[in-house]
Amino acid sequence: MKLHSKRLLSIWDHHTYSAHKKKIKKPIDGLFIFQSLFSVEAFASRPAQNLTTQLAKRTADALLEKVRALRNDINQQHRQLINDCDSEDIREIIVNEPIDVAVESRHYTPASVMLMKVFLSCDAYFAALYQARMEGELTETEMQHHRTSTTVQLDELLRNVHRTCLSFHKVRKEAEAKT
DSSP: OEEOOHHHHHHHOHHHHOOOSSOOSSOOOHHHHHHHHHHHHHHHTOSSOSHHHHHHHHHHHHHHHHHHHHHHHHHHHHHHHHHHSOSOOOSOOOOOOOEEOOOOGGGOOHHHHHHHHHHHHHHHHHHHHHHHHHTTSSOHHHHHHHHHHHHHHHHHHHHHHHHHHHHHHHHHHHHHHHO
8 A cells, every 4th residue: 555645654554654752552543453454354254153253244344334434435525626626737746755555465354455445545635635725726724624624534433443343352252251
């Protein structure tokens, strides 16, 4: 996965890309949630069809729907921006070189890949916002408002998925202890 936005890189992997001097010990970042989504999906793909497997499948489906909903929302905002702006690109905008983010392909699941698509959609949207700003379609304040709004949505999704995964594993462990 390649990202241009340093802010998105920091949200994806706090330890590697954050500019903060004091690192958070256990950040809830994209990489952590990527692994959490894989964990739930791993339980959902177990061959044994017991209660925990059924719970894992329902949880994995619900998580996929949440992540997909945010990706669709960001893509809608991006399309709206493109429709609202003049299609003539007057100046060539130089963006940061993309940074290749290493992601374990063996951890690809429908939900974890969709999470990657959320980050890629955000990155494309941020680039379009910058382009619109440089061409006078948006003020600096408007551009920052859109970026901040999207970043807040992304942070909320990560925290929501984290809570759901924690709840799943708590219930799973309780159910496995009873059997």
